[in-house]
Amino acid sequence: MKDFGYDVADYTDVDPLFGNLATFDRLLADIHARGLRVIVDYVPNHTSDQHAWFTDSRSSRTSPRRDWYVWRDPKPDGSPPNNWISVFGGSAWAWDDASGQFYLHSFLAEQPDLDWRNPEVKAAMFDVLRFWLDRGVDGFRIDVAQFVAKDPLLRDNPPNPHPERMAHMGDWSQQLHLYDHGHPDVHEIYREFRALLDSYPGDRVSIGELHHEQFEVWAGFYGQNLDEIHVPFNFHLLFSPWDATEVRCIVDAVEAALPAGAWPNWVLGNHDQRRLASRIGDGQARVAMLLLLTLRGTPTIYYGDELGLPNAEIRPDQVRDPWGLVEPGQGRDPGRSPMPWDGSPNGAFTTPDVDPWLPLAPGHETTNVALQREDPASLLSMTRRLLDLRRGHPALAEGVHRSMDGTPDGTFCFVRSIDGSEGAPAVLVALNLTGEPRRVELDPGTGRVIEGTHPDRLGVTVDTASVDLRPDEGLVIELTAR
Secondary structure, rough: OOOOOOOOOOOOOOOOOOHHHHHHHHHHHHHHHHHHHEEEEEEEEOOOOOOOOHHOOOOOOOOOOOHHHHHEEOOOEEEEEEEEOOOOOOEEEEEEOOOOOOEEEOOOOOOOOOOOOHHHHHHHHHHHHHHHHHHHOOOOEEOOHHHHHOOOOOOOEEEEHHHHHHHHHHHOOOOOOOOOOOOOHHHHHHHHHHHHHHHHOOOOOOEOOOOOOOOHHHHHHHHOOOOOOEEEEOOOOOOOOOHHHHHHHHHHHHHHHOOOOOOOEEEEOOOOOOOHHHHHHHHHHHHHHHOOOOOEEEEEEOOOOOOOOOOOOOOOHHHOOOHHHHHHOOHHHHHEEEEEEEOOOOOOOOOOOOOOOOOOOOOOOOOHHHHHHHOHHHHHHHHHHHHHHHHHHHHHHHHEEEOOOOOOOEEEEEEEEOOOOOOOOOEEEOOOOOOOOEEEEEOEEEEEEEEEOOOOHOOOOEEEEEEEEEEEEEEEEEOOOO
């Protein structure tokens, strides 16, 4: 628990903090009985330094598991083998006095990297997948998926000429990370990974945590034959300025980069970033949710974003995130506060007489599930209606995407339709990403507003030749067949 479980000491058990395997099996059965599916987090890049494999590996240079991890001699001057930086700051190499070598840790020193170039490591880690698949899990979210393949020569990374573009990453931003992850060999690993999943009956899914600003490199993790990761997480919007031109460019670039037949996906919030509402404001949080749930592809909603939950306020003595403890200011705790189910002192996240693991976000007395569930104008109610609309409207469920040209600054409009042909079921999505009114002039025609950020527009017929958008407004308009 140095990194909230991402330092795995046993891949085939449950930490006693949370129960045991019998508890897990009951949970799995109960969730499946409700028609839901269970995905478990798979951490292939590193183990805990308390894992039996690493204990054995560091016991001696002649240990049978010595080369299960990345050990190297120091340079002649005693410095680390190369200049690689840990994501959490400082050198990615830790010195081991007993054996007189460094070991690689891309994250905390308590998280030594496995060497996936060793076939025994791959076999052992694939056995981990089989263990959970045999128990009946429906798939895996693969932690830092591209890190499992590094440059075999361990070459130095060059300096980053534009570190300001990655300032949110602290020390990590100082280099271009050409060699410490993402070597092309990674694709063969995930082809084998996919083949293992496909060997099991039913639908099993792989979801990869992948970061790469080049769209073609990111899209490559689908596999040329769609035979690698089912859902390579698409974080491009997550790191984009909230600007209509930037958003459109990303959407178009993602659509263009996808291999033939690939299904896109979209992410606007996760446990590593500040809360969406705190990044772009309450009004735009509604616009963002409407965008997320109308784009072509699978959406991922981070808990609390459906409420417009803001960042929590974390005092220095309340910091829990190891990154924040190593690099002050980099902590991710503000976006990891408890879910407020109601307006009680601890939001029904835990009993009122204890301190939750992190403080609740400010304003949870009014920003909570119980209140928003009863309010048809709330963000939660809008989110639920959009989810129903996605399931029920063929154009949103499976239609193609076409971005609209000629819209004014600060707006983004697109059409979803079944086959792109005239007369096919289609919806127009019109978004105002500003706090000022905008008039959007599009193709002549009419349509009916079937969802929007402002519920007073629902059911209204509009002339699509001239659509007036209020500040922070988004509309979903079902187009009248012509």
